[in-house]
Amino acid sequence: MNRNDLIACHDCDALLRKPRHWAKGSARCPRCAALLYRPSSIQLERISALTLAALFTFLIAQTFPIVELDLNGVTSQTTLMGALVALWNEGMELVAIAVFCSTILFPLIELTALLYVLMPIRAGVVPPGFNLVLRAIQFVRPWGMIEVLMLGILVTIVKMTSLAHVIPEAALFAFGALTLMLAVVVLFDPRALWDIADAIAERQTSDAARQRDMPPATGQGTRAP
Ligand SMILES: [Zn+2]
Structure with missing residues (x-):
């Protein structure tokens, strides 16, 4: 066995x-x-929709400012990328790289890689490089730390309220929503996709075998009575 x-x-x-x-x-x-x-079809539909929504939310979270600080009439706001550039310019290159990888690069790789395998699998096709992409998802998954970033932002906001007037911006809410979405996305075990890909491959081989065994002249269902 x-x-x-x-x-x-x-x-x-x-x-x-x-x-x-x-x-x-x-x-x-x-x-x-x-x-x-x-039933894998229901699970696939749900996780595909959620992954797509998470990718859009991710883009909103990265492009819009997170908070606006108002200190005696002087306002300043920043995006996550802006904060990383500031870290880099302050001489904290290693911290900037670590934050970039764990909050931008790895979550982006995971979401796009999941979509890359989910969309063709839904249509019953195994995409090229399927095994490699699934392995990449399992490799980057533990390093995506959006939820840690979210906690860090919340702690910073609470601490900053005593120094300046803090106005939450769009990306803060997007990061909140993204944290919840990713919590559901990581519940999905990519190994289930291997089983589905096996089933697709098995079906394709049996279909090919059936067509081979069939006489070539009989077109299925197209023959006139
Ligand atoms: Zn049991």
Whole structure:
């Protein structure tokens, strides 16, 4: 028996054979009735929509100012990128690079890579470089730290209120929404996509085999009665 065909129930550890056509419906553990798989089509639709929405929110969060400071009539506002440039100019290049990677680069890679695999998979096509992209998602995922940035911004705002008048701007709300969206997106296990890609490949091979076995002259459904 191939070990890749086995899955363990996350509730009772029962070792079960992986359902062959799990894309068609949900699967439950026969011993404890825990839900092993949801219908993948519903899950795919939901996670694709959420990833697309998260990408738009990400763009809003990066382009608009986060807060505006009003100190005795002198106002100043900044975007995340502006804050990074300021860090760089202050001689804190390493900090600027670390913040850039964890709050801009890695979340952007994760969202675009997820969309790159989700959109073709929804249409029943496995995109080129599928395995590599899934591995890249799993590599960058732990390094995306939008939620840490969000906490940092909130703590800074609370501290700044004693020094200046702080006006929240659009990107602050976008970062808040993005934190919630990413919390749901990371619940999605990209390994499920490997199973779906396997099912697509299996279906394509069986379709190809069926067409090979069929006599070449009979066009399916197009023949006149
Ligand atoms: Zn179980």
